[in-house]
Amino acid sequence: MVFRSPYPDVELPDVPLHELLFSDLGERADRVALVDGRTGASLTYGRLAGAVDRLAAALAERGVGKGDVVGILSPNTPYYAVAFHGILRAGATATTVNALYTADEIADQLSDAGAKMLFTVSALLPTAAPGAAGAGVTDVVVLDRADGYPDLAGLLGSTGPVPEVAIDPAEDVAVLPYSSGTTGRAKGVMLTHRNLVANIVQCAPLLEIGPDTRILAVLPFFHIYGMQVLMNNGLRVGATVVTMPRFDLPEFLRVMQDHRTDRVYIAPPLAVALAKHPLVDQYDLSGVRTVFSGAAPLDVDLAAAVARRLGCRVSQGYGMTEMSPVSHAIPDGRDDIPVGTVGVIAPNVECRFVDPATGEDVGVGERGELWCRGPNVMKGYLNNPDATAATLDAEGWLRTGDVAVIDDRGLVTIVDRVKELIKYKGYQVPPAELEALLLTHPGIADAAVVGVRDEEGEEVPKAFVVGQPGGSLDAEAVMAFVAERVAPHKKVRVVEFIDAIPKSAAGKILRKDLRAREAR
Template sequence: MVFRSPYPDVVVPDVSLHELLFADLGDRSDRVALVDGGTGASLTYSQLAGAVDRMAAALAARGIGKGDVVGILSPNTPYYAVVFHGVLRAGATATTINALYTADEVAHQLADAGAKMLFTVSALLPNAAPGAARAGVSDVVLLDGAEGYPSLGELLAGDHPVPVVEIDPAEDVAVLPYSSGTTGRAKGVMLTHRNLVANIVQCGPILEVRDASRILAVLPFFHIYGMQVAMNNGLHVGATVVTMPRFDLPEFLRVIQEHRTNLVYIAPPVALALAKHPVVDQYDLSGIDTIFSGAAPLDVDLAAAVSKRLGCRVSQGYGMTEMSPVSHAIPDNRDDISVGTVGVILPSMECRLVDPATGEDVGVGERGELWCRGPNVMKGYLNNPEATAATLDADGWLHTGDVAVIDEGGLVTIVDRVKELIKYKGYQVPPAELEAVLLTHPGIADAAVVGVRDAEGEEVPKAFVVLQPGASLDGAGVMAFVASQVAPHKKVRVVEFIEAIPKSSAGKILRKDLRARETAS
């Protein structure tokens, strides 16, 4: 059974991402496009468009053009957008690199992507420089400056001609972010100009971002969520995007207060801090209209706690890097939809739910792996036809690896991961369900659940728990709390207290790290 969006299909313009965002600035020219939340330094739309052109010209002068790949390793700043869009304007592909990567990880991505050049900042040189060297990338430019390296300012000061580049939106790869997909080592996700343009247009009817919006961009631009939903969606409508280089709770709250950001994109760990940390009460957050969560499931009770405390709307969506990234979201004009769901299917998308065991489609109210198809779905994984074939089938369906349910109203709920379901005595135990229960305990600050083997070799749920400061709770108490709220086969049977739950920059629990702790012990 194929499920479709309740919204009519959208028309996807046959243009490059640069054309979509900058071809006609209209009355946006003098409006502020980007602001550094820390320093207040800003770029208007006309200044941004001009800098992007100069960036493209400088790249062309250095021999960078269509078919080339340029790495970007930097925290969020207004000039991240200049470099990113300058690379695309030159006809090249941007591979965005996690700012927390080690030198080996930087080297792997640069080499795997075939990058010819790297943009970074001085603070990241201890990993960037050796990483680039190991990958054979000698052209390293700094967004700020350091002795022995050319700076972005020097490149932008040049007077080279802006290159004339012919882009095939459907075929030419615009960005190459890296994702583990449904499983395995990070792979280069080939997203074309059309993929990115399509998803921006698809989000339009659902996420009502306006030119008057002030968007807080603390989610990293190297991640598809920050790149597309915060940066590119904001620039498309003429909003003001306020950047932060990293998440620090007091600074995060100060920036919201000072810049009166009304639209704040987060991942669930930030929601946890907003709901429970006492420092939140010291700031005026009345400017917030909507907090939008993505990248990992947001518990409904946690969302309600944030909404009540801050007096704002809390919403969420769902997607993957491989879908540029949004496939589902709660529409901004639907206050009747619970955050327990991820909302509706985006326009111009189709979805199926498929039983992982039988391969047969399931219907309304039944659990199945979520498959998605649409113009925002990736071209494939770079140089990895096997991984591409395992995720993207011949009919264009992307197999997400997530288990979902669709109700009669077309609302989609993600209930777990295909690969993360714990099988206890033949019964399926969804870790996300147990994590949601654990987070309702007032003494628990954060939690994660994975499957481990007991003495008999049976897979059982193990909870990793972070306590609130001053909380008095032992493993027996944790297990009893969960047991009082779930079916017997879902009970937590092992508990370990840790200082922090390992998570990716996008907020996803790094279950493989938790399993590695178990193996090491």
């Protein structure tokens, strides 16, 4: 059974991404496009578009063009957008690298992507330089300044012509982000210009953003969520995007206060801080109208706590890198939709819910793996036909690996990951359900649950818990708290206290890292 959006399909412009964003600036030219939240330095839309053209010209002079791949290894700054869109404007492909990567991880991605050049910042040169060298990349450019390295300012001084590149939006790969690798080795996700353009247009009916919107961009642009939902969606409508290079709670709150950001995009770990940390009360956050969560399921009680504390609306959406990324969202203004769901299917997207055991479609109210099809779905994984075939079928259906259910209103709820379900004595135990419950305990700052083997070889739920500072919580109290609130087969049977839950830059729990602790 195929389910579709309650919204009509939207018309998809047949243009490259840079044309969608910059071809007709009009009155946007003098508006502020990007602001550095730390320093206040800004770029207007006119200056941004001009810098993109100049960088494209400079790249062409350096021999970069269609078919080439250029890496970006940088925290969020206004000049990230210049590098990103300059690469695409030159007809090349941008591969965005996690700013927290080690030199070896950088080398692996640049090698796998076939990159011939790298943009970075001086602070990251201790890992960027050996990483680039390990991949045979000799052309390294810094976005700021560093002795011995060419810099962005120098490239923007190019007087060469802007290259005229024939781009096929449906076929030419615009970006090559790498999937999080939480279930295996990271893979290059080939997203075409059409994929990115489509998802921006698909989001328009769902997200009420415009020229007066001020978006806080603390989620990294190297991840598809930050890249598309924050940066590119904001630039499409003439909003102001306020950048932060990394998450630091006092600075996060200061930027929200001083820049009066009214739309704040987060992942669930940031919701925990907003709901529970005493520092929040020291800042004027009255400018915030919407907090939008993605990247992992947001618990309804946690969302309600954030909404009460900030006096704002809290909603969430769903997607993945392979879908550019949004396939579902709670539309702005739809206060009738509970935050426990991920909202409705986006325009132009089709969904199925497939029983993982039988491969048969299930209907309303029944759990199944979520499969999606639409113009935002990736072209495939780079140089990995086996992984592509395992994820995309011949009819274009993408297997998300997430278990979900749709109700009679067309609202979708993500239940858990197919591969993360714990099997206890034949019963399925969803880790996300236990994690949401644990976070309601006032003595718990963060938590994650994985399946481990007990002495009899049975898989049992184990909770990794981060206690609140100064607390005296013990393992027995945690297990008792859960046992009082769940069916017997869902009880947490092992507890380990740790300093922090390992998570990807997008906020997803790195369960493989937690399982690795067990293997030591």
